[in-house]
Amino acid sequence: MSSSGFDCDALIIGGGLVGSVLATAFSRAKLRTVLIEARDPKELGQASFDDRSVALANGSQRILDGLGLWEALVSDAEPIRSIHISERGRFGVSRILATEEGVPALGYTLENRVLTNAIWTDLSGEKYFTCIAPAQLKKITWNADAVKANVSLADGNQTITGRLLVAADGARSSVRKALSIDMMEEKYSQNAVVLNIKTEVHHNGRAFERFATDGPLALLPLSRSRTAVVWTRPEEELGRLMSLDEIAFRDELQDAFGHRLGKLTRIGARSSYPLARVRSKQRVGDRAVLVGNAAVSLHPVAGQAFNVALRDVAVLTEIINEERASQGLQADIGGSELLARYDELRRNDQRRVAAFTHALIRLFSYRGSPVAITRALGLMAFDLMPGAKAQLARHTMGLAGRLPRLARGLRLA
Numbered sequence: 001m002s003s004s005g006f007d008c009d010a011l012i013i014g015g016g017l018v019g020s021v022l023a024t025a026f027s028r029a030k031l032r033t034v035l036i037e038a039r040d041p042k043e044l045g046q047a048s049f050d051d052r053s054v055a056l057a058n059g060s061q062r063i064l065d066g067l068g069l070w071e072a073l074v075s076d077a078e079p080i081r082s083i084h085i086s087e088r089g090r091f092g093v094s095r096i097l098a099t100e101e102g103v104p105a106l107g108y109t110l111e112n113r114v115l116t117n118a119i120w121t122d123l124s125g126e127k128y129f130t131c132i133a134p135a136q137l138k139k140i141t142w143n144a145d146a147v148k149a150n151v152s153l154a155d156g157n158q159t160i161t162g163r164l165l166v167a168a169d170g171a172r173s174s175v176r177k178a179l180s181i182d183m184m185e186e187k188y189s190q191n192a193v194v195l196n197i198k199t200e201v202h203h204n205g206r207a208f209e210r211f212a213t214d215g216p217l218a219l220l221p222l223s224r225s226r227t228a229v230v231w232t233r234p235e236e237e238l239g240r241l242m243s244l245d246e247i248a249f250r251d252e253l254q255d256a257f258g259h260r261l262g263k264l265t266r267i268g269a270r271s272s273y274p275l276a277r278v279r280s281k282q283r284v285g286d287r288a289v290l291v292g293n294a295a296v297s298l299h300p301v302a303g304q305a306f307n308v309a310l311r312d313v314a315v316l317t318e319i320i321n322e323e324r325a326s327q328g329l330q331a332d333i334g335g336s337e338l339l340a341r342y343d344e345l346r347r348n349d350q351r352r353v354a355a356f357t358h359a360l361i362r363l364f365s366y367r368g369s370p371v372a373i374t375r376a377l378g379l380m381a382f383d384l385m386p387g388a389k390a391q392l393a394r395h396t397m398g399l400a401g402r403l404p405r406l407a408r409g410l411r412l413a
């Protein structure tokens with residue numbers, strides 16, 4: 001333990017995408033950070049055609065750039081130049097174009113592995129950062145001005161003391177449980193079938209969101225002329241779909257998507273994820289903040305969960321930075337006032353995105369014809385109303401509302 005009586009300023013539990021990027025942001029802000037992760041972060045495995053990817057909003061790109069990570073990512077990031085929204089079997093189509101929004105790209109598609117690799121390579125040279133992994137969280141205890149985490153490693157137990165605890169340990173967060181914070185879970189009875197494909201016609205930066213009553217189908221432009229597919233299917237159909245041979249699966253996917261990219265010429269390996277909306281009842285607890293899937297886990301239809309989490313990371317780091325600028329290094333970064341401020345700043349964005357994503361799923365899953373006609377008309381009207389479309393585009397790009405410094409393209413002060 002250091003002379004300050006703390007092993008670190010911030011203690012992050014969970015080193016997935018969100019915990020690790022938060023560790024980068026904290027390290028940039030010169031916060032002594034300890035991250036505890038159950039897996040060995042070095043075990044990334046080999047890159048492959050089939051790697052899963054994430055759609056990063058324009059605002060997220062700025063955050064990663066502000067953290068100094070974008071340079072390592074840019075050559076693998078595929079720009080999304082347009083989003084084409086339609087509904088299967090109905091008239092009405094809408095397009096959001098980067099050129100109309102005055103941005104070079106609406107967002108970028110990037111493989112999770114590339115992002116993870118860049119973050120961990122960067123963290124390995126950070127003097128404010130320590131990783132304890134593979135390790136399991138055993139117990140958390142509190143006193144007036146500190147939080148203590150007891151963890152078990154291959155060679156015994158260790159206790160780490162910090163001022164702020166961050167739960168970045170995923171949707172089934174054990175930190176959330178230890179904080180006695182309840183969660184709400186709505187299962188969608190759907191699974192996301194995820195794979196990468198190649199097509200006869202190059203995507204040219206086009207993303208497609210195709211709604212159908214039994215689940216949306218999203219195609220995202222990916223590097224090396226690939227297209228990433230996230231196909232939402234009803235639970236009862238999953239077994240059959242996953243066991244189809246490649247040709248039968250390709251024919252079904254082709255039928256569901258149509259021929260906007262010509263024939264599907266290569267079909268990658270499929271993986272599947274059960275879908276649910278999980279929301280923590282509180283964003284903050286005793287000396288603690290919940291981020292990423294531990295705070296809110298969403299249906300991937302709108303590709304928003306990680307983007308929201310990046311804004312959480314940017315806001316939390318910014319207000320801690322401000323606190324230290326005014327109070328000095330002894331500032332209590334886990335104090336209740338600071339946490340209440342974070343809670344207030346993040347409430348609206350998190351709620352709005354969670355509600356929007358949920359509404360999309362519900363709206364497009366009704367089979368009744370009046371609703372279907374309204375939906376189709378809505379899509380057409382939406383295309384003719386530049387104001388409404390521009391607003392949605394700004395939300396989708398992560399550029400709406402009060403933005404933290406990093407999302408405005410500024411470095412941390």
Ligand SMILES: Cc1cc2nc3c(=O)[nH]c(=O)nc-3n(C[C@H](O)[C@H](O)[C@H](O)COP(=O)(O)OP(=O)(O)OC[C@H]3O[C@@H](n4cnc5c(N)ncnc54)[C@H](O)[C@@H]3O)c2cc1C
Pocket residue numbers: 013014015016017018019036037038039053054055056135136137168169170171174192194230273291292293294300302303304305306307308309
């Ligand atoms: C199919 C699919 C497509 C998606 N597409 C998009 C998209 O396009 N855009 C977007 O913004 N989002 C997308 N998302 C969401 C995005 O993947 C998640 O928001 C993000 O991965 C959440 O990361 P996390 O770090 O919060 O959680 P996790 O990835 O669950 O990481 C939690 C980490 O905590 C560790 N851990 C857990 N318990 C402990 C413990 N007790 N001790 C130590 N360590 C522990 C785990 O090992 C893990 O590494 C998608 C999700 C899915 C399923």
